[in-house]
Structures are given as structure tokens and as C-alpha cells.
Amino acid sequence: xxxxxxxxxxxxxxxxxxxxxxxxxxxxxxxxxxxxxxxxxxxxxxxxxxxxxxxxxxxxxxxxxxxxxxxxxxxxxxxxxxxxxxxxxxxxxxxxxxxxxxxxxxxxxx
Amino acid sequence: xxxxxxxxxxxxxxxxxxxxxxxxxxxxxxxxxxxxxxxxxxxxxxxxxxxxxxxxxxxxxxxxxxxxxxxxxxxxxxxxxxxxxxxxxxxxxxxxxxxxxxxxxxxxxxxxx
Numbered sequence: 001x002x003x004x005x006x007x008x009x010x011x012x013x014x015x016x017x018x019x020x021x022x023x024x025x026x027x028x029x030x031x032x033x034x035x036x037x038x039x040x041x042x043x044x045x046x047x048x049x050x051x052x053x054x055x056x057x058x059x060x061x062x063x064x065x066x067x068x069x070x071x072x073x074x075x076x077x078x079x080x081x082x083x084x085x086x087x088x089x090x091x092x093x094x095x096x097x098x099x100x101x102x103x104x105x106x107x108x109x110x
Numbered sequence: 111x112x113x114x115x116x117x118x119x120x121x122x123x124x125x126x127x128x129x130x131x132x133x134x135x136x137x138x139x140x141x142x143x144x145x146x147x148x149x150x151x152x153x154x155x156x157x158x159x160x161x162x163x164x165x166x167x168x169x170x171x172x173x174x175x176x177x178x179x180x181x182x183x184x185x186x187x188x189x190x191x192x193x194x195x196x197x198x199x200x201x202x203x204x205x206x207x208x209x210x211x212x213x214x215x216x217x218x219x220x221x222x223x
Contacts (some may be wrong), residue, residue, distance in 0.1 A: 004152075032210060043200055043214040044153065088152050096166045098143070098202070098212055100152030 003027055004091050006101035014109050019076040021104050023089030026070070030099075032092040033065060035074045037085045038103065044088055048074065079108045112137050114203050114215035122221045123191050131186045131218045135203030141165075142184040143212060144176060145200040153200055159184050188220075196222045 007022045025033075032051050036044035050056045050063040050072065062075040072091075076083055086103040093099050115134045123129050135142050141160045145153035155168035159178035178184045182203075188195055198219050202212035 034211070036214075043198075043217045046211060046213065049211055090152075092210070094166065096143075096158050097155045097168065098145075098153070099155065102150070102152050 002101075003093065003099040004089055004101040006089050006104050009104035010107060011104055012107045012109060013079050015079060015081060017079050017108075019079050019083065019106050019108070021074040021076075021087050021089070021106070023072040023074075023101055024070055025072065025091045025099075027091070027093055027099075028067075028070065030091040030093055033063075033072045034090045034092070034098070035061075035063060035072075036088040036090060036100075037083075038088055039085045076106070079106075081108050081110050084108050114201055114213055116199075116201050116215040116218050118218060119216070120219045120221075122223065124223050125191055125193060127191050127222075128187065128189045129191060129220060131188075131199050131201075131220070132183065133186070133201030133203075133215060134183045135201075136213050139203035139205060139213075140182045141204045142178060142182065143202045143204070144184070144186045145202065146170070147198040147200055147217075149197075156186070191222045193222050196220060 013019045035048040038044045048063040050065045056063045060077045064073045086105045088103045089101040090098045143158040144156040147153040157167040162178045173189045175187045198217045200217045201215045204212045
């Protein structure tokens with residue numbers, strides 16, 4: 001079983017819609033979770049971190065964490081063409097190692 | 111505020127050769143982690159350096175080795191290159207304890223022919 005898994009995608013949404021991305025993890029000891037955005041040919045860029053159960057909002061992005069269900073999600077509201085990218089979910093294991101999912105590719109249609 | 115820097119940007123090597131990749135951490139960070147990202151996959155953890163020592167290692171063979179210098183910069187060395195080593199190599203820096211938010215450099219694209 002992979003440590004972090006993301007729903008396969010790809011995800012295509014119209015401009016202005018909500019994009020919903022999901023991620024599950026296997027290690028109950030994981031305490032910190034991150035969402036990175038990666039444009040094609042570029043390196044991952046941090047967009048959100050979340051440590052506690054519940055929601056965390058930052059602009060058009062909302063991260064949700066449910067430790068009982070071992071589930072992390074990211075909502076992108078009012079999606080823009082510039083949001084078209086691959087989104088990587090990561091969990092911090094053993095305080096040192098980031099374990100990443102395979103990523104979900106999002107395309108926002110103008 | 112200087113971010114994470116890596117060199118070179120691109121590199122082409124042949125099988126059996128050796129390669130050295132370099133990384134300078136973000137200002138104020140002293141912990142460096144290295145990741146390998148194959149096409150279409152998420153980054154895979156190689157190892158992490160703190161206080162000039164390897165603190166943790168992922169599932170990579172001994173052909174992958176590293177070093178951290180007193181100024182916190184780091185090198186990743188790969189010996190006896192294989193075709194499967196072709197990937198984007200990412201360096202990330204962070205504060206040491208806990209190793210929390212990791213910021214990535216632009217990466218080095220390695221192609222092994």
C-alpha cells in the first residue's frame with residue numbers, strides 16, 4: 001500500500017467552477033500535510049499546509065483534513081486557467097520525509 | 111530573500127558515468143532533502159542532510175550518495191548511472207526540527223543515454 005494516494009484524475013473543470021482534489025494516507029502517525037502545485041516542466045510550489053482536523057482557507061484554496069478517515073482534500077474555488085497544473089498531495093512521515101502522491105492533473109477550460 | 115538554487119539545470123550523461131548535482135538552501139534553512147521525480151510520478155525521497163550528516167534515507171541504492179557542507183549547501187552524487195536514473199532531481203530546504211515545510215528548488219533534469 002502506498003503511503004499517500006491521490007484520486008487518479010485527470011480533472012477538467014470549466015472556468016469559475018470548483019475543482020475538488022482528494023488524497024488518502026496510510027500512516028496514522030503522519031501529522032503534517034501539504035499541497036504542492038507543479039506546472040509542466042517546473043518544480044513543486046507549496047500552496048497549502050494543514051496540521052489540524054478541519055478546514056484551512058487561503059484565498060481561493062481550502063484544504064481539509066480528517067485524521068480519523070486519513071483523508072486530505074483541496075478545493076479550488078473560482079478556478080482560473082492559470083490553475084491548470086498537477087497538484088501533489090504530501091504527508092510528512094517520521095518528521096523528516098515527505099511522501100508524495102502521484103499527483104492529479106487539473107485542466108481549467110476557458 | 112534567496113530561494114533554493116540548484117545547478118546545473120540540465121545534464122546529459124551516458125550509462126556507467128557519474129554525476130554530481132548541487133543545491134544551496136533557502137536563506138535561514140539548514141536542512142536539505144533530495145528527491146527524484148520520474149515523469150508522471152510524484153517525487154520520491156532519496157535522503158536528508160542536517161548538520162553535515164545523512165539523517166534519513168529512502169529506498170535508493172548506495173550508488174546515490176550525498177554531502178552537506180558547513181555553509182548548508184549540499185551535493186547529490188550518483189555513480190554507475192543507469193537509464194532508469196533519468197529524472198528530475200529536486201532539492202528542498204527546511205528548518206531542522208521538526209522538518210516542516212519544505213521549499214523546492216527548480217530542479218536538475220538528468221538524462222542518461
